[in-house]
Amino acid sequence: MKISFIGSGNVATHLALAFQKTGHSVLSVYSKNYQHAVRFCKKIKRCCPVRKISELNPTSEIIFICVTDREVEKIVSREFISKKVALVHTSGSMSLDVFSEIPNPCGVFYPLQTFTKNIPVDFSNVPVLLESKNRELLKKLKALSKSIGASGTVVNSQKRAWIHLSAVFASNFTNHLLSIAEKILKNNKLNFKLLHPLIMETFQKALRVGPEKAQTGPAKRGDSKIIKQHLKLLKTEPRVRLLYERLTGSIVDFKDKG
Amino acid sequence: MKISFIGSGNVATHLALAFQKTGHSVLSVYSKNYQHAVRFCKKIKRCCPVRKISELNPTSEIIFICVTDREVEKIVSREFISKKVALVHTSGSMSLDVFSEIPNPCGVFYPLQTFTKNIPVDFSNVPVLLESKNRELLKKLKALSKSIGASGTVVNSQKRAWIHLSAVFASNFTNHLLSIAEKILKNNKLNFKLLHPLIMETFQKALRVGPEKAQTGPAKRGDSKIIKQHLKLLKTEPRVRLLYERLTGSIVDFKDKG
Structure with missing residues (x-):
């Protein structure tokens, strides 16, 4: 052609x-x-x-x-x-x-x-x-x-728009969270490579068993003590703190509503 | 032992x-x-x-x-x-x-x-x-x-706490975003597998070049038209919509502050 x-x-x-x-x-x-x-x-x-x-x-x-x-x-x-x-x-x-x-x-x-x-x-x-x-x-x-x-x-265009929106969550937004994780480590003089095996397994597991089934962590368990500890660590980073709260709320909501 | x-x-x-x-x-x-x-x-x-x-x-x-x-x-x-x-x-x-x-x-x-x-x-x-x-x-x-x-x-315990916090962003929260992506597709009768290659490449690229360098998407580009379109698609999902806004704001903030 x-x-x-x-x-x-x-x-x-x-x-x-x-x-x-x-x-x-x-x-x-x-x-x-x-x-x-x-x-x-x-x-x-x-x-x-x-x-x-x-x-x-x-x-x-x-x-x-x-x-x-x-x-x-x-x-x-x-x-x-x-x-x-x-x-x-x-x-x-x-x-x-x-x-x-x-x-x-x-x-x-x-x-x-x-x-x-x-x-x-x-x-x-x-x-x-x-x-x-x-x-x-x-x-x-x-x-x-x-x-x-x-x-x-x-x-069709409508479905493509939904796929594109889902791709923003699955790619742009996940990548941003990895940037935040990297920044938290950098600020504490720790190497991002420490997280590489966890990141690899997280994504591979999500593709293997589906992300909903793969969900773990303090928000999923409703572990309010760890959540409070994390929010305290983030007290000088109000934007990241808000994001943490919002994501935690969303995981809880997802768990409740299914 | x-x-x-x-x-x-x-x-x-x-x-x-x-x-x-x-x-x-x-x-x-x-x-x-x-x-x-x-x-x-x-x-x-x-x-x-x-x-x-x-x-x-x-x-x-x-x-x-x-x-x-x-x-x-x-x-x-x-x-x-x-x-x-x-x-x-x-x-x-x-x-x-x-x-x-x-x-x-x-x-x-x-x-x-x-x-x-x-x-x-x-x-x-x-x-x-x-x-x-x-x-x-x-x-x-x-x-x-x-x-x-x-x-x-x-x-030490302090550094471990920071590492654990970063791991929550890199693993639990990224996984949750994948769950949202999956849900958006399911709601529109689309298969999550469509996103598998994108997800694979996203995290492999983040590990290869670093997530900050790998960042793409409407928030990074400041493409307000697409962002508005996405927010409109999410009008019946107020929690996911708030999360979209918060993550978009956070990417913009990251871009500005470096």
């Missing part, structure tokens, strides 16, 4: 690498910052950087829009793109409706994974959430995700 | 199995519920269940107290145990001072890991936090942790 990109960040780069590796042609790329497009093309051979969206290679079958949600809206409302080419965004939270005013075949190709710069992604394990009202495009998107080894799942 | 146990739950069982496997003698066990002590002895061969703490084998060198914090205090204040035998608790949050009124050699042997019933523990990867004012006992505790392959680290 012939593909071009709008956006040259992590998602665009990892997708382009995967597409090219499996025989697709990544023809051209536009970025707000031209130098970023040039840098992108150093990784994606035979891809041309362009200075305007209208200069993207006209033989492209699909243009992947890999930019922030706000920019997707701007691009869709202001830029003219030949109505033959399919437009696909890669956002977890943005509805397909963002394309409702334009005549192109439109779709969503949302890889449910966190990407890191310069660390290769193994798509064979990534669920890609697909959506399109255009049957032919949906077929193409399924084939594309299959070709890079990802498991494509068709879900 | 000759060891007895007070308490027959997860921690006692996993420690006893590891001790016995590496050539130590687990002589006797007391549990509030005698049947639990009997059940424990089905797993730990040649160990005798007893009905009273005073009946624990008098040749034991160390008694491991593996019960809730509140019960440790009760046992220490009310039970008579020959002052020759060393007493060791396995709690993350309880100070060594709990033993201050008794003449026995006393210590702490806290395995920083989450244990699951019937799932064997590989101690070669578990940090065990050790404490004792008695040099000879501390030496024995180091040897014990080494013998089961664990890495023993000597820390």
Whole structure:
């Protein structure tokens, strides 16, 4: 398939690498910052950087829009793109409706994974959430995700929004709690590595038996003495303290309501 | 070494199995519920269940107290145990001072890991936090942790309390967020397995590059539109909504303050 990109960040780069590796042609790329497009093309051979969206290679079958949600809206409302080419965004939270005013075949190709710069992604394990009202495009998107080894799942915008919300809890928020744990240790001149085995086992156990069944700890046991001790330790950190209280309350609530 | 146990739950069982496997003698066990002590002895061969703490084998060198914090205090204040035998608790949050009124050699042997019933523990990867004012006992505790392959680290009660607090954030609270993610998906008839690859990569990345560096997401980016959309989705779940707001605020705060 012939593909071009709008956006040259992590998602665009990892997708382009995967597409090219499996025989697709990544023809051209536009970025707000031209130098970023040039840098992108150093990784994606035979891809041309362009200075305007209208200069993207006209033989492209699909243009992947890999930019922030706000920019997707701007691009869709202001830029003219030949109505033959399919437009696909890669956002977890943005509805397909963002394309409702334009005549192109439109779709969503949302890889449910966190990407890191310069660390290769193994798509064979990534669920890609697909959506399109255009049957032919949906077929193409399924084939594309299959070709890079990802498991494509068709879900509508509403379900995708819920999945994205759950992903924020499961990924961004859990990661933040790990940052807090790290900070608590650092403040006491202790090494975060002490917690590595516990963190590994926590996540693996949650995936093995399910997180609800895996829950342990003072909040789950209703051990008010330890909870009070922890709140006392946190008296100089009011925000972290509030978070501790809120999470403890939520675990108790979860336990009671099931 | 000759060891007895007070308490027959997860921690006692996993420690006893590891001790016995590496050539130590687990002589006797007391549990509030005698049947639990009997059940424990089905797993730990040649160990005798007893009905009273005073009946624990008098040749034991160390008694491991593996019960809730509140019960440790009760046992220490009310039970008579020959002052020759060393007493060791396995709690993350309880100070060594709990033993201050008794003449026995006393210590702490806290395995920083989450244990699951019937799932064997590989101690070669578990940090065990050790404490004792008695040099000879501390030496024995180091040897014990080494013998089961664990890495023993000597820390005082204050540091151990901070480590335990950080562990609650890194394990209990992260696990709870995974439960919320699972519930959000279930409520929308979606399978939690969709999130497995994301969860795996999230914690592996946090351990690889550090959680602060790994942080992504709408809160980190300051994407107020997505945050508003998520809060709207959560309007019928006020507790989870508050938690979302609190965690988002905390990520923003972390970003600003560093």
